Amino acid sequence: MKKVALHIYNPFILLVFTCFSVSAKNTESVADSIQTSTQSQAMAWLDSVQRTDSSRYWINVQPDIFFDNLRGFATSPLKFYEGRTNNFCAYSALTYLPLKNDPLGFCQFMLKLYKEGKASYNNINFRPGKAILAEAGLLKYKGALDLNPAAQMWFLCLADRFKGYLNFVNLNFDKGDENTLWASTNYSKFNRMLRKVFKLRIRARGSDLMRPWIDDLYIHIQERLERGTVFLYLNNRLLYRKKHTSSRFSIPTHYILLLDIQKVDNDKINIIYWDYGMKSLQQISPELLRKAVFGITYATNVK
Amino acid sequence: MKNYLAYILSASILCASCSSNRELTADYYRQNEATLVSIKDRFKKIHRLHPFSFEVRDKNYAEVGIEIITDSIRYIYHFNPGENNLADTLKAYRFNVPEMLSLFADMKQMRCTWITNLDYYERGQEKFMVFLSLRHNKLGSKRKEKYFTVAFFDQPQFFDNKGRLLDKEKSRTIRKINGQIFYKINNRACFTLSGTFR
Numbered sequence: 025m026k027k028v029a030l031h032i033y034n035p036f037i038l039l040v041f042t043c044f045s046v047s048a049k050n051t052e053s054v055a056d057s058i059q060t061s062t063q064s065q066a067m068a069w070l071d072s073v074q075r076t077d078s079s080r081y082w083i084n085v086q087p088d089i090f091f092d093n094l095r096g097f098a099t100s101p102l103k104f105y106e107g108r109t110n111n112f113c114a115y116s117a118l119t120y121l122p123l124k125n126d127p128l129g130f131c132q133f134m135l136k137l138y139k140e141g142k143a144s145y146n147n148i149n150f151r152p153g154k155a156i157l158a159e160a161g162l163l164k165y166k167g168a169l170d171l172n173p174a175a176q177m178w179f180l181c182l183a184d185r186f187k188g189y190l191n192f193v194n195l196n197f198d199k200g201d202e203n204t205l206w207a208s209t210n211y212s213k214f215n216r217m218l219r220k221v222f223k224l225r226i227r228a229r230g231s232d233l234m235r236p237w238i239d240d241l242y243i244h245i246q247e248r249l250e251r252g253t254v255f256l257y258l259n260n261r262l263l264y265r266k267k268h269t270s271s272r273f274s275i276p277t278h279y280i281l282l283l284d285i286q287k288v289d290n291d292k293i294n295i296i297y298w299d300y301g302m303k304s305l306q307q308i309s310p311e312l313l314r315k316a317v318f319g320i321t322y323a324t325n326v327k
Numbered sequence: 328m329k330n331y332l333a334y335i336l337s338a339s340i341l342c343a344s345c346s347s348n349r350e351l352t353a354d355y356y357r358q359n360e361a362t363l364v365s366i367k368d369r370f371k372k373i374h375r376l377h378p379f380s381f382e383v384r385d386k387n388y389a390e391v392g393i394e395i396i397t398d399s400i401r402y403i404y405h406f407n408p409g410e411n412n413l414a415d416t417l418k419a420y421r422f423n424v425p426e427m428l429s430l431f432a433d434m435k436q437m438r439c440t441w442i443t444n445l446d447y448y449e450r451g452q453e454k455f456m457v458f459l460s461l462r463h464n465k466l467g468s469k470r471k472e473k474y475f476t477v478a479f480f481d482q483p484q485f486f487d488n489k490g491r492l493l494d495k496e497k498s499r500t501i502r503k504i505n506g507q508i509f510y511k512i513n514n515r516a517c518f519t520l521s522g523t524f525r
Contacts, residue, residue, distance in 0.1 A: 108505060108506075109503075109505055109506040164494075165447070165502065165503045165504065165506075167446055167447075167448075168446065168448070168453075170448040171448055171451060171453075203506065264525070265382065265384050265392075265525075266523035266524060266525050267473070267474070267522060267523050267524060268383075268384075268385055268386045268440070268462075268473075268524075296400075302400070302401055303399065303400045303401070304400065304401040304402075304403055305400055305401070305402050305403065306402075306403040306404075307403070307404050307405065308405075
């Protein structure tokens with residue numbers, strides 16, 4: 025019943041709950057440090073750590089594959105892949121921060137989670153339920169995510185631990201819920217996750233229904249890129265067109281990590297961003313940028 | 328009782344319409360097999376040297392997009408097919424321009440909207456299929472599923488007695504591609520009808 029008619033694209037749900045969508049402009053929390061460990065430290069630690077037997081909690085995650093996945097986290101953070109046809113893009117985008125700034129701490133957290141079935145990261149406790157423990161390792165037909173049970177564990181734990189208004193209609197995980205509202209992320213939930221899990225100073229402009237009123241979006245984004253890590257909350261149907269009919273309602277459905285933005289000769293804008301396990305450069309018009317962007321979040325690099 | 332009759336009638340109409348759609352699309356494939364296979368083969372040949380995907384971004388073929396995939400980054404450009412920019416860009420990325428333009432012309436003729444090389448995983452091994460979508464004229468504009476999508480595999484695939492693509496041999500699990508169930512055309516090709524082309 026819960027999967028029927030309650031779809032992320034349903035504008036009425038968004039309209040009803042839009043008042044709960046917090047523009048996190050003024051929310052801040054103190055960051056002690058940005059870069060706390062390096063890739064080489066993470067690799068050295070992974071080499072030194074003794075391989076464990078199968079986890080008694082994560083019954084479908086094989087230890088060999090799990091350790092290979094952790095190595096991938098440490099060595100190739102930009103290959104971290106959210107998978108196809110699910111709602112994990114927000115979790116994947118924010119995972120860039122621990123992979124870049126604290127690969128050692130993140131790998132240590134993941135190993136503890138694997139061994140003990142629970143762990144805390146930056147004092148946020150993750151204690152997944154039985155359904156989550158059983159599901160990690162079984163997600164299929166999601167592209168390279170099929171071979172990454174460690175990423176499956178992390179995505180499922182985040183979706184289980186953090187809830188926004190879109191999740192209220194489906195709070196408990198059932199098989200297949202990675203594709204439903206259970207896993208979806210509204211804008212204020214995204215910003216809350218960033219603040220709480222990574223203890224960073226977060227500034228955000230935008231919301232789930234209304235585009236931010238910014239005079240020069242290009243300059244605004246460029247200035248924030250110079251000061252920190254920028255995430256964009258976008259209408260994905262404009263970025264990756266999937267059908268040729270246009271909808272009356274334009275709503276955001278996708279999160280990306282923005283790496284760079286440049287104006288080019290032909291009045292177009294190059295946005296260089298990271299999603300789906302790779303860097304992309306997309307050349308778009310300023311008008312498309314204005315239409316697509318619903319939220320700009322940046323995590324300052326200031327300690 | 329009246330309600331039951333209404334349900335049975337609706338279900339029968341629905342089943343009949345699904346079945347006729349499948350016939351329609353299977354026939355469509357057979358009628359156009361030579362062109363579709365030629366597009367697939369040429370795409371694979373070019374893709375081996377220069378990985379790319381191609382999309383049509385509007386109904387009238389007025390805007391096309393190309394994704395050029397390198398080891399480190401994916402470039403996504405949009406063009407008006409009449410402009411020289413497309414050929415210039417293809418040249419800049421060392422594509423064989425006439426070969427590419429000829430492929431795009433055939434795709435346009437077939438109303439092909441998207442072609443890519445899609446990864447999938449079988450027993451822990453990465454494999455690829457060619458994923459090709461086209462707007463099917465006979466499906467009409469009012470129908471939700473406007474796109475006829477064909478998946479071409481390198482190896483023979485397994486299907487159940489309803490012709491649905493299976494996960495592997497002796498498996499009952501249906502393999503979904505982009506969240507869709509695919510139906511058998513032959514051992515290495517299957518199709519679906521979808522509301523989206525990618």
